[in-house]
Amino acid sequence: MSIMVTGGAGFIGSNFVLDWLALSNEPVINLDKLTYAGNRGNLATLIHDPRHTLVQGDIGDPLLLASLLEKFRPRCVIHFAAESHVDRSILHPGDFIQTNVVGTFHLLEAVRKYWMSGGDALKAGFRFLHVSTDEVYGSLDNVAPAFRETDRYEPNSPYSASKAASDHLVRSYFHTYGLPVITTHCSNNYGPYQFPEKLIPLIIHNALTGKTLPLYGDGRQVRDWLYVKDHCAALRCVLAAGEVGxxxxxxxxxxxxxxxxxxxxxxxxxxxCPPARGKSYAGQIAHIQDRPGHDRRYALDASKLENRLGWKPVETFETGMDKTVRWYLEHRSWVENVTSGSYLRWVEKQYQGKEALP
Incomplete structure (x- = not known):
């Protein structure tokens, strides 16, 4: 038996693959396009591990998908592959439609054909686990209850709209074809191997290199923070015991x-890592012009998962943040490798020239 992971060289995907193989001997077929956020270095410890097969390829390639499914015969597909950064979706929305919507469609079609042509054992045990985001629900005010699974979708960015569309496609393949799917919505992840376009690794990198720590608007946008290793544990739990559909x-x-x-x-x-001259890194914080359509608050009610499957996070915000900072301090070569070239050009385009707020 084996499992297939899409986007398994990215932030959450690579953490999932590493944790999976640390806890199980079941092989992983890892399909990743290896764009800017997909990094072979995330999986360096597996380079000689026969349980891990990394395939560079696109989920939008039907022939590749069909050949991989036929060759490896996985018992499940865990779908991480996605364009995931809101700021980039504002600049280049077409990339998000192509990967998150069209790519997910091609993946679903390939998996549907594979599943329908399989024997009874495959059909009974197969799962398609679709990893989505809290952003599909839209924005909350400060007193509203956290989002529950039954809340309606109100996406407000090209990114969240593309993920909402992929969610609907996944749902339709369950109701139309009977494909055994499960969808998860996660809150903001943080931890090892996160590309430094996202808030936490961006702030760590900028602080250590003496750069401005940019905060959009008043900085009082609220997010629910989830340590990536806790997320991976939850996904394993859902894969093992979650209810289809x-x-x-x-x-x-x-x-x-x-x-x-x-x-x-x-x-x-x-x-x-105390800064020079006894100052605090907080002196580098700068409020900048807010981004368009910036959602004010996200929050998830995860009680269904706890009540039905017994999962809850292990890390507190404080323990998870401490582990995260220590990881980045101990892996500066990894950071240096991913923060050159196109990354520097993107940061310049995204943040330089933004009007500083008083």
Whole structure:
């Protein structure tokens, strides 16, 4: 038996693959396009591991998908592959439609054909686990209850709209064809191997290199923060015991404003890697012009997953953040390798020239 993972060289996907093979001998077929956020270095410890097969390819390639499914005969597909950064979706929305919507369609079609042509054992045990986001639900005000699985979709960015569309496609393949799918919605992940376009690794990198720590608007946008290893544990739980056709929210029960996140990072860095002349990294914080359509608050109610399957996060915000900062401090060569070339050009385009707020 084996499992197939799409996007398994990206942030969450690579953490899932590493954890899976640390806990199981079941082989992993890892399909990743290896774009800017897909990094072979994330999987360096598996380079000689026969249980891991990394295939560079596109989920939008039907012939490749069909050949991989036929060759390896996986018992499940865990679908991480996605364009996932809101800022990039504002600049280049077409990339998000192509990968998240069209790519997911091609993957579903290939999996449907594979599943329908399989024997009774494959049909009975097969699962398609679709990893989605809390952003499909839209924005909450400060007093509204956290999103539940039954809340309606109200996406507000090209990224979240593309993920919402992929969710609907997955749902339709269950109701139309009987494909045994499960969808999960996660809150903001953080931890090892996260590409430094996202808030936490961006702040760590900028702090250590003496650059501005940019905060959109007043910095009081609220997000629920989930340590990536907890997310991976939840996905294993859902894959093992989740009900076909169901949706599960995976949250960290850690609502924090962006300014709180950045201030926490500065305090940890002040302690672990003190800046010169006794100053605090907090002195590098700068509020900049907000991005278009910036959602004010996301929060997930993950009680369904806890009540039905017994999962809840292990890490608190404080312990997860401490582990994350320590990882980046101990893996500076990894950061250096991913923060050159196109990354530098993107950061310049995204942040330079933004009007500083008083």
């Amino acid at each position: 169901q949706t599960y929210n995976i949250g960290g029960w850690n609502e924090k404003t962006n300014i709180e996140v950045v201030q926490t990072l500065c305090l940890i860095l002040d302690r672990l």
